[in-house]
Amino acid sequence: MLICRRLAMASRNGYLLCGHGSSLELFDVKSSRKIAAHKLFDGEDIYKIRNVLGGVFVLGQRSVAYVTDERLLGDVANGHSTSWVFFDQPIDITPLDEKNEVAVLFGTSLLALYRYELSPFKMHILKHVRSERYALTTSCVLLGSSWSALTVIAGTMDGEILVSVPSSGSTIRTVLECHRGMVFDIIRWNEFLYSVADDRSLAVWDASNLTNSNQFIDNISSNHKSELDVRYGHSSRPYCVCTDNDGHIYTAGNDETVCVWSYVDGRLKMIYQRNIRCGPIRALHIMDRKLFVACESGALVTIPIDELCEHIEFQNHPWQNVRDFVRVHDVIYRVDENNGDGQKNFARFLSRSPLYATDALIMTYVWEKSCHFFMDNNGSQYWEYFNSVILSVNICGIYALIYCVDRIGRLLDVTRRTVVATLNFDDALNYHSIKSVMRISTIAVTSIGAKMFITVGTVSGHLFYTDFIPFSSNVLMDSSYQINKHFGRKVINQLKVQDDDIFALGGNGILAHFKVCDDGLLHVIAVGLACPWLHGFTPSSFSTSDDLILGFQGTCFHVVDLRLRDSVGIVPCGGSNRHWSFSLQSNYDVLQKGEIRKRRGRFEFLRNGVIVCVDLYLEHLHFLVPRVHRKEIIDICTIFDTEESSYVATVGSDHLLQIAEIGPQHCTTLEPTCYETFLPLFNSFAPTCVCTSVSPKSLQIVVGGEKGSVVMWIIVEPNTFMIGDSCDIRPISYKRPHSSARVMDIAVTSGKFTVSNVHRCECCCAVAYGDGTIEFLTVTDHEGIGDLSFQKMFSFGLRSFEGYENSDYSIFTKLVSWVSNDTIYFYAASTSGKLCTWKASSDCIPQFLSSTLVENCGLSALTPEITEDTTGHLAVGTDSGRITIFSVFDEDVGKLATIEYHAATVNGIVLKLKQSHLELVSLAQDCILAIHLIDIASKDVRCICAVPLDVFDPRSLVVTRYGAVVVGNGLQVIPYAEWLQCESSGSKSHP
Incomplete structure (x- = not known):
């Protein structure tokens, strides 16, 4: 089984052909399954696939293979196809009218005419022409069906597009100049020529006079031509371009985004962008009204082009001069600006239950000193009056917190129309030296035994909390610098409570997890970016569906699927500084055979005093082949092997940790094994290594990264990662103080090892850093509430022991450890070619044993096969x-x-x-x-x-x-x- 680069695609006889490394794969797009795979080359990627009579030509880096139609649909067990090796890198190949003749353009601007034989496969060169202008060719279009009518349009490394007719010699007829940098791809559609280049531009040219070489020679002189139009839309280099039958242009490349363009009235216009986020995109192909996207990560994605070309339909509600609005089910409540006669609408603003609430919704109009509540569950409404000016009203469940200018908050039970508690913020605000008016953005209320617990988030990024007995007065609020520092003085957009767990969304992009303890304090469990794959994303609200999170990136509103790590809905609305609402809607569409019912959503926002409504389908990417990682995979380790399957963990340059299963189930004859991802976890530092340890009660996964970061995930029930939901897996972080040296390797201690004076020790591990130091860490549960943390027990290295000269300043690249007779042994491989040994007992005092010179160069790999008796x-x-x-016997190495x-x-x-x-x-x-x-x-x-x-x-x-x-x-x-x-x-x- 292989998951690697996909660089070329084509279609033939209703099937999709895709180059996958050195293999050619055949897909049935109707059933979305792979039906054949053919190994064509050894160590060469497939760069181009061209249809000819009776089969296809496949180009590699230096080779070409001919695969017949019978071979394409044949069994993979037939062996390798015959290939022919060129002296240069082929760029493109095209069949000619003469039987068994093809023209091949090479990277050195050489065009050659070949005649090929099929049994055995051979290619004989008949003639060749090299361009008078020597330039490295990177892409091309070959027009014509005979050598005399052949026209070559070649994109070069210098950004020029050279047009020539090889039958008339090596003369360059026309130079098309526009791009700055390498031309990656060129296509011709009707009378237009489209090209993309290293300067991230898309250019369109007039190709109406390139129909045949005679007209070309008569009408074109040797001069320089300019483009019809050029536009920029990608944030990184685009690699490929294609068109559909309607004339839409599709470009994609290194920014993992597909851009859709139209060329109307002499101008290029971008009409849609879709983030794929499966690694750099190297090939695009359209077939059966679907766009197929091939990525370097090995992913193969299909998107209906109707979804890419349809415009977002904005609908305006009839009201004008709206200042604030909320929606509760099918009813919109609004507050208008001043009317024409200068009279004010006395309601200042609105507030409602959070968007993630599903029942017992509450909405209120807020006046200067009063609130008008509406309850959706029973249709009742009533007024509540206060003595002070109201600054904010926030609702959670059946409770509403009314905060006034006197720094007092009244927690109101709306259903019973009673004040549950009065909360005093004065001391907490003075503690933080807050003298200005505080704006509360969100609250969370829960019951813990006989007490209640309230958490309050503010616009300035402060989190206040306290526990109290119901119907208490003058309850003092508490706060903590250790908690507030995570929000970076940005707004706390929303709080959500589940039993004694509280989740917070920060304006700085984080998702924080806190736990309420019996002592009435909040403990930080985990803090990290909510959607790290969306740079600059600001999470604003949870949704009624647990797998969706709502927020903004730049000027666009995003509906993000946390499990699939994909934006399933994007609406350009101008940004987050506006009132908005989102709700999931029922979908009553009549489905066609084999069609899956899609989720629908309604997004409404305020623009220039008008409520704008957008109905959108929440579209997920459909994978013919899923990705493993978006970028390079850094490390892999085995979790455990069973008779049914094997589980492994991988970390990649995309900062993701994947837990996956490898086994024979669900496998076809094409793949002897399957690879299925179950649980993606995120490591906020660039990872360098991963290791695991399995105990009867839990699974520990440890990831080392840049800047000396160590992150551990403890899965209490190892079978839970088969669910595919990583929301409840809590990471434990450790960063070495006063040093930013990267983590080179981690060794989790296997075997029972008792550390003196450490209670509730969950796990032990040794960490090798890039400055030559090794630290021994334990994971402990100090309070017994699941609040785990790393604790450093001791550190050692070559410089830690007197009498040992370390003049080479080497560091340790690999590290292994094991336990025997309550003694832990460490073996470390260094960049100076030495294998060093230490041991330590339960008193945590390391002892240097030996140093063995392996070779006069760096050591790069280390693995043990050690029994319990060392x-x-x-x-x-x-x-x-x-x-x-080496043979190991006790402390001796030979x-x-x-x-x-x-x-x-x-x-x-x-x-x-x-x-x-x-x-x-x-x-x-x-x-x-x-x-x-x-x-x-x-x-x-x-x-x-x-x-x-x-x-x-x-x-x-x-x-x-x-x-x-x-x-x-x-x-x-x-x-x-x-x-x-x-x-x-x-x-x-x-x-």
């Missing part, structure tokens, strides 16, 4: 490609064997003991996965097999019961059955 083996990989295996196979840095090693042999699986930067067997008695090393990888820049490796999993610029599973097949065919001794 005997076993260690495998160490180096930057030179060598792998050294060399067993050395493997010299790889030609680049070893990035991953897995070592397993099989009776009298050691099985070693290694991964290196040369994109080779090698399996060796080491006879422990004779020290003989045999190479079982070597597998070339489609994953570029491989970073890490794990081995499960279903095979090896390699991550880097993609993910690849090498099934264990391939190893058995290699062993049965015979192995060879290592040279």
